[in-house]
Amino acid sequence: MPLRHVPDVPFCCFSAIRAALLIQRWYRQYVARLEMRRRCTWNIFQSIEYAGEQDQIKLYHFFGFLMDHFTPASSERNLISHIFRENEVCRDADWERYFCYKDIEVPDSYCGPHLAFPMTFCGVSKLMEAFKLKQQLHARYVLQILGETWRLLRILPNINHVSVCHTKEITICGDLHGQLEDLLLIFYKNGLPSCEKPYVFNGDFVDRGKNSLEILLILFGFLLVYPNEVHLNRGNHEDHIVNLRYGFTKEVLGKYRVHGKKILKLLQKIFSWLPLATVINHKVLVVHGGISDSTDLDMVARMDRHRVREASSSSQIRVPPPPGALADQHLGPGSEEQHPASLPPQPAHRRRPAELLGGGRAEGEAQAGWVRSDLQRSEDIVNLLWSDPMPQNGCISNEVRGGGCYWGPDVTEEVLGKHNLQLLIRSHECKQDGYEFCHNRRVLTIFSASNYYEVGSNRGYQASRTCRELTLRQRSTRSALRALRQQLFVHKSDLVGAFQEFDPNNTGVISLRHWATATERVLKLGLPWRVLRPQLINRAQHGMVDYQQWIRELSITDIMETMYKNHSNLETIFRIIDTDHSGLISFEEFRQTWKLLSSHLKMEISDKAITDLAQSMDFNKDGSIDINEFMEAFRLVDLSTHA
Amino acid sequence: MPPKKIEPKKPEPKKPEPKKDAAPAAKPAPPPEPLPEPPKEPDFDPKSVAIEFSTDQIEEFKEAFTLFDRTPTGEMKITYAQCGDVMRALGQNPTNADVLKVLGKPRPEDMSIKMLDFETFLPMLQHISRAKNQGNFEDFVEGLRVFDKEGNGTIMGAELRHVLATLGERMTEDEVDRLMAGQEDANGCINYTSFVKHILSGYIYMVHFFSS
Numbered sequence: 001m002p003l004r005h006v007p008d009v010p011f012c013c014f015s016a017i018r019a020a021l022l023i024q025r026w027y028r029q030y031v032a033r034l035e036m037r038r039r040c041t042w043n044i045f046q047s048i049e050y051a052g053e054q055d056q057i058k059l060y061h062f063f064g065f066l067m068d069h070f071t072p073a074s075s076e077r078n079l080i081s082h083i084f085r086e087n088e089v090c091r092d093a094d095w096e097r098y099f100c101y102k103d104i105e106v107p108d109s110y111c112g113p114h115l116a117f118p119m120t121f122c123g124v125s126k127l128m129e130a131f132k133l134k135q136q137l138h139a140r141y142v143l144q145i146l147g148e149t150w151r152l153l154r155i156l157p158n159i160n161h162v163s164v165c166h167t168k169e170i171t172i173c174g175d176l177h178g179q180l181e182d183l184l185l186i187f188y189k190n191g192l193p194s195c196e197k198p199y200v201f202n203g204d205f206v207d208r209g210k211n212s213l214e215i216l217l218i219l220f221g222f223l224l225v226y227p228n229e230v231h232l233n234r235g236n237h238e239d240h241i242v243n244l245r246y247g248f249t250k251e252v253l254g255k256y257r258v259h260g261k262k263i264l265k266l267l268q269k270i271f272s273w274l275p276l277a278t279v280i281n282h283k284v285l286v287v288h289g290g291i292s293d294s295t296d297l298d299m300v301a302r303m304d305r306h307r308v309r310e311a312s313s314s315s316q317i318r319v320p321p322p323p324g325a326l327a328d329q330h331l332g333p334g335s336e337e338q339h340p341a342s343l344p345p346q347p348a349h350r351r352r353p354a355e356l357l358g359g360g361r362a363e364g365e366a367q368a369g370w371v372r373s374d375l376q377r378s379e380d381i382v383n384l385l386w387s388d389p390m391p392q393n394g395c396i397s398n399e400v401r402g403g404g405c406y407w408g409p410d411v412t413e414e415v416l417g418k419h420n421l422q423l424l425i426r427s428h429e430c431k432q433d434g435y436e437f438c439h440n441r442r443v444l445t446i447f448s449a450s451n452y453y454e455v456g457s458n459r460g461y462q463a464s465r466t467c468r469e470l471t472l473r474q475r476s477t478r479s480a481l482r483a484l485r486q487q488l489f490v491h492k493s494d495l496v497g498a499f500q501e502f503d504p505n506n507t508g509v510i511s512l513r514h515w516a517t518a519t520e521r522v523l524k525l526g527l528p529w530r531v532l533r534p535q536l537i538n539r540a541q542h543g544m545v546d547y548q549q550w551i552r553e554l555s556i557t558d559i560m561e562t563m564y565k566n567h568s569n570l571e572t573i574f575r576i577i578d579t580d581h582s583g584l585i586s587f588e589e590f591r592q593t594w595k596l597l598s599s600h601l602k603m604e605i606s607d608k609a610i611t612d613l614a615q616s617m618d619f620n621k622d623g624s625i626d627i628n629e630f631m632e633a634f635r636l637v638d639l640s641t642h643a
Numbered sequence: 644m645p646p647k648k649i650e651p652k653k654p655e656p657k658k659p660e661p662k663k664d665a666a667p668a669a670k671p672a673p674p675p676e677p678l679p680e681p682p683k684e685p686d687f688d689p690k691s692v693a694i695e696f697s698t699d700q701i702e703e704f705k706e707a708f709t710l711f712d713r714t715p716t717g718e719m720k721i722t723y724a725q726c727g728d729v730m731r732a733l734g735q736n737p738t739n740a741d742v743l744k745v746l747g748k749p750r751p752e753d754m755s756i757k758m759l760d761f762e763t764f765l766p767m768l769q770h771i772s773r774a775k776n777q778g779n780f781e782d783f784v785e786g787l788r789v790f791d792k793e794g795n796g797t798i799m800g801a802e803l804r805h806v807l808a809t810l811g812e813r814m815t816e817d818e819v820d821r822l823m824a825g826q827e828d829a830n831g832c833i834n835y836t837s838f839v840k841h842i843l844s845g846y847i848y849m850v851h852f853f854s855s
Contacts, residue, residue, distance in 0.1 A: 013789055015785065015786050015789050016786065016789050016790070016806060016810060017810050017811055018782075018786050018811075019783065019785075019786020019787050019789065019806075020786075020806050020807055020810040020811035020812075021738060021810075021811040021812060022782060022783055022786060023783065023786075023807060023822075023842065024738075024807060024811050024812050024813075024814055025736050025737070025738055025812075026736065026842050027814065027818065027822050027842065028727070028728075028731055028739075029731040029735075029736050030842070031728075031731075031818075032727075032728040032729070032730075032731030032732040033731065033732050035728060035732065036707060036710055036711075036732035039710045039711070040710060043710070391715045391716050392716075438715065512699050513698070513699065513702065516702070528703075528706030528707065528709065528710060529706070530699070530702055530703040530706050531703060531706050531707055531710075543697075543699055
């Protein structure tokens with residue numbers, strides 16, 4: 001900024017200095033308050049997201065509950081086997097026929113991009129331009145790209161080995177999560193992938209954002225054009241069960257009403273075939289989640305990665321096959337699809353994450369050899385995709401996520417040392433400031449797509465950041481508060497119970513301290529409640545909180561509250577039941593599901609209440625329930641108590 | 644902007660000062676009359692501060708303090724450099740000099756290394772909260788009026804930038820840019836009454852957000 005000639009100003013004038021000091025103080029205070037607000041907002045989102053991941057654990061427990069409590073004779077058997085029904089064993093050739101795009105015609109009215117194959121750089125550029133203009137690629141081309149990608153991925157190894165010569169750099173990108181602008185911004189600032197510009201995309205391309213499919217198509221496009229320079233690692237969100245919950249399934253079905261199911265099925269296969277890690281110059285290991293004390297890269301390199309379709313702890317649930325089914329199953333490496341249902345009849349054995357890392361191993365040993373390796377394989381993958389580092393030594397199960405582990409600096413040293421590596425780069429964790437080193441700078445976390453990392457061997461490691469705070473852009477304080485108020489809303493009865501424990505005389509008011517304690521006890525979000533209180537609930541006089549007034553302001557019945565509380569689980573369950581992805585489930589399926597869920601939650605809900613509910617949800621009055629319409633009913637209206 | 648190279652900052656080990664030899668005993672000249680020293684302000688003594696905050700207030704401060712804790716194991720500690728910001732986030736308005744004083748006038752290199760816990764922080768906060776003369780609307784306006792050459796209610800943006808960057812506790816170019824964003828008209832002039840309202844209004848919004 002050029003220093004303009006300033007005319008004759010009395011610089012030593014006391015009031016000038018005083019004015020400057022005043023303004024400077026106030027400005028600094030404003031900035032500090034902004035910072036606190038920013039951190040608060042961040043904490044809210046973090047805690048609610050982690051709580052959502054815990055919900056995922058509850059879902060898996062629910063399935064375990066089903067397995068433990070419902071015998072083949074019980075009336076819900078059909079529903080359960082329907083839920084867990086796996087597809088028939090097929091060969092790749094059969095799948096290729098199913099996925100064939102050739103019969104799909106592109107109408108003249110289609111004004112999106114036309115693609116030619118084999119894929120070229122021009123083709124991918126055309127694709128990107130089209131997506132920038134919010135156009136949608138025709139299903140025919142989608143299936144074509146996905147088909148080519150699937151074929152390519154099947155010949156790639158589990159671990160990409162990359163050599164970057166000393167004049168080049170390689171760029172590593174963190175989680176993209178469906179945010180197309182992030183990807184485009186990285187390409188804009190850093191350049192497009194090419195022979196001169198290698199890239200590693202470290203997983204979590206999909207879910208949450210609304211352009212997950214576009215991101216995949218662009219990444220796969222570049223992968224097809226530059227298979228030696230573009231490397232994709234699988235993330236924990238490249239998993240169709242997780243996608244049911246976090247939005248990708250919905251996105252695809254919404255955009256492709258006719259061919260969405262086929263696209264999703266092909267994507268399931270592609271995800272299972274994504275490589276698990278990348279090693280650069282024999283020195284740097286790049287993986288989405290992390291490692292565990294049992295990580296052995298040589299074993300990882302040898303496994304059949306595609307046999308683990310769900311890279312999450314749900315794959316630990318084994319279903320006893322229906323009697324007589326065994327004769328029809330193909331066993332051994334020849335068959336393409338090994339399902340849990342094709343294991344030899346053992347008692348259903350649900351292994352919790354803790355068991356996997358501790359005593360459970362002895363039981364695993366007792367099972368047939370190849371069964372053990374099947375489970376071990378999926379455990380290894382879960383660890384690579386779900387683990388988080390921790391400051392203390394050791395390796396413990398990751399209860400927060402429900403999968404993978406927390407690993408300490410000693411494990412880092414051991415695993416890196418075993419394979420002669422210098423650095424582990426991973427993503428998976430979202431934090432405020434960008435990248436973060438830990439474990440004596442042996443582990444680097446790149447947090448989001450807004451932050452990418454350049455590795456150039458002549459310049460050492462550099463981390464760079466884009467200047468937009470993209471991770472916070474969408475996360476305004478207002479939406480954080482709205483999400484938090486929703487949490488209060490759906491936990492109303494538990495909160496009231498907790499408040500009343502502090503109010504034996506039923507006065508309807510409790511102290512601020514008791515309010516904060518009770519709220520944390522119920523919600524368990526670890527948030528600064530006193531700081532947030534003015535935005536959540538009105539204060540009565542003298543430092544007391546009038547909770548009964550708050551109750552009066554909300555109106556929600558018990559069954560509705562249960563539904564709201566579990567709505568994301570409900571949606572996931574419904575989508576699993578809807579195995580043909582038609583978007584509809586029958587009355588009977590709805591009723592049975594609800595009954596199961598309520599018995600699992602130990603709630604008393606009468607058949608009549610469920611039937612009434614089902615009927616009120618049948619918006620078309622045709623005897624089936626449209627899942628999307630059902631879930632629409634759950635979008636909570638913004639509570640306007642505090643604007 | 645070129646990417647920054649990340650290097651962990653290692654504190655320099657303090658080298659012991661070589662002891663000077665005693666000067667040979669020559670006849671010393673009579674010492675000049677010492678100049679009258681300005682009255683020395685006593686150093687800040689945290690033990691002398693009586694905490695007057697209520698329990699509720701202290702609990703709330705603790706929450707805010709935790710928000711700023713960046714230690715990997717959540718030790719409830721902040722660096723000296725963060726101390727001023729945390730105090731400001733809690734509604735206080737110290738100058739940087741005020742903050743350095745309660746911190747015991749640490750060396751610049753210690754600011755991002757030395758840590759303090761909440762128990763140490765609280766008396767400092769109490770002391771700062773007792774400061775009078777926070778400055779109000781009229782004080783601001785009066786101060787800026789100094790630069791109003793034509794007495795017409797406006798000052799030159801460039802002048803104000805210069806003042807904020809060179810006088811008092813100087814702001815960086817970045818900080819000045821952010822503060823003055825959108826304040827100057829086409830001629831580079833600022834109506835300083837609305838400017839002051841702009842600064843104060845940001846504060847008021849924060850007050851509503853975080854306290855009652």
